[in-house]
Amino acid sequence: MNESxxxxxxxxxxxxxWQTTEAAGADRRRFSQRSIVQHKAMFDRFLRHLVTCGVALATFGPEHLESFFGDVENRCAPGTTTRLRYVKLIDRLCRHLVDVGLRESNPAAPFALSAAWPEDEPEPLFLDPAADAALQAYAQPDAGDDARLCRNRAVVALLLGAGLTAAELRGARCRDIVIAGIRPQVRVPKRGARLERTVALPPFSTPPLGAWQQAHRASEAALLFSAPRTDDKPINDVLLGAIVREALDAIGFAAPDMSPRVLRNTFARRQLLWGKTNEQTSALLGLASQRTVTRLRATITAPTT
Structure with missing residues (x-):
């Protein structure tokens, strides 16, 4: 079977x-295994979009890219480079498909020409210790909570207490959470390039998670947070973002990004304030690189002597 x-x-x-034998970045260096895993997940998402549109790698056009990039933007927090990374990946893919004879032209070229990496990375957003404490207090269960608010408090408690990504929380199962005993913890399964890890749950997160477990009786294999009126579909990113925004609004926090990322950054910065190293904190986040944590450490002012 030839390549085309x-x-x-x-x-x-x-x-x-192609990724493991030939593909290379703009600097002509081969991609790391971590990058290959990420690129494969991105390609799979793009391919699903083409199937939905009824086209294939050899036949899609600019209009299909426009709708795909629009969908990517709608599902991402403002200020991220996700669209740009997809543009670069698909442009590189299309150039290769032209080289092997599957396509005659590259429909991603106009998108790539107008795309550029931001000159400066935005400052990471997080809650300062006072706002962190306020959100921890907001997450505590109340006797008057209905099912929706009980769920929302548990979502916030898990994101803020364990530093999960939105995708990791959406995929969490009831069996992954242990709040009984002397070591409450959450097991985060391997996902993409992130290795499996276990994160200790702080005391503030266990009451709301316990209240949710009591209100939401389910099997150990069930999703911890399923979509409304379903048992087998995860909560979607739109609802998850709304839950976090509502909680941040409740404590008076306002920023360009009001997504779960703010809670993950707050968790990571809290670890640094407690004395953990960059390596230890990155491991708690499931990250092989220390880039994110290094940027967060730079926001901590060294004590004066």
Whole structure:
């Protein structure tokens, strides 16, 4: 089977083969295994979009890219580079498909020409210790809570107490949370390039999670937070973002980004304030790189002598 036919018959296999044997970045350096895993997940998402549109790698056009990039932007927090990373990936893919003869032109070229990496990375957003304490207090259960508010407090408590990503929280199962005993903790399964890890739950997070477990009786294999009126579909990113924004509004926090990322950054910065190293904190976040944590440490003012 020649390469062009492989891209048509088995695109997932063809993409992985290309990534591991030939593909390289703008600096001509081969991609790391971590990058390959991330790129494969991005390609799979793009391919699902093409299937939904009824087109293939050989036939999609600019209009399909426009709708795809629009969907990416709608699902991402403002200020992120997610769209840009997809533009670069698909432009690189299309140039390769032209090289192997599957396509005659690159419909991603105009998008790539108008795309540029931001000159400066935005400052990471987080809650200062006072706001962190206020949100911890907001997450505590109240006797008058209805099911919705009980769930929302538990969501906030888990994000703020364990530093999970939105995707990790959406995929969490009831069996992953242990709040009984002397070591409450959450097990975070391997996801993409992030390794499996176990994060100790702080005392403030266990009452709201316990209240949710009592209100939401489910099997150990069930999703911890399923979509409303379902048991087998995870809570979506739109609802998750609304839960976090509502909580941040309640404590008077306002920022350009009001997403779960703010709570994850707050968790990480709290670890640094408690004396953990960059390596230890990155491991708690499931990150192989210390880049995120280094940026957060830079926001901590060294004590004067």
């Amino acid at each position: 036919h492989l891209w048509t018959a088995e695109p997932h296999t063809a993409y992985l083969q």
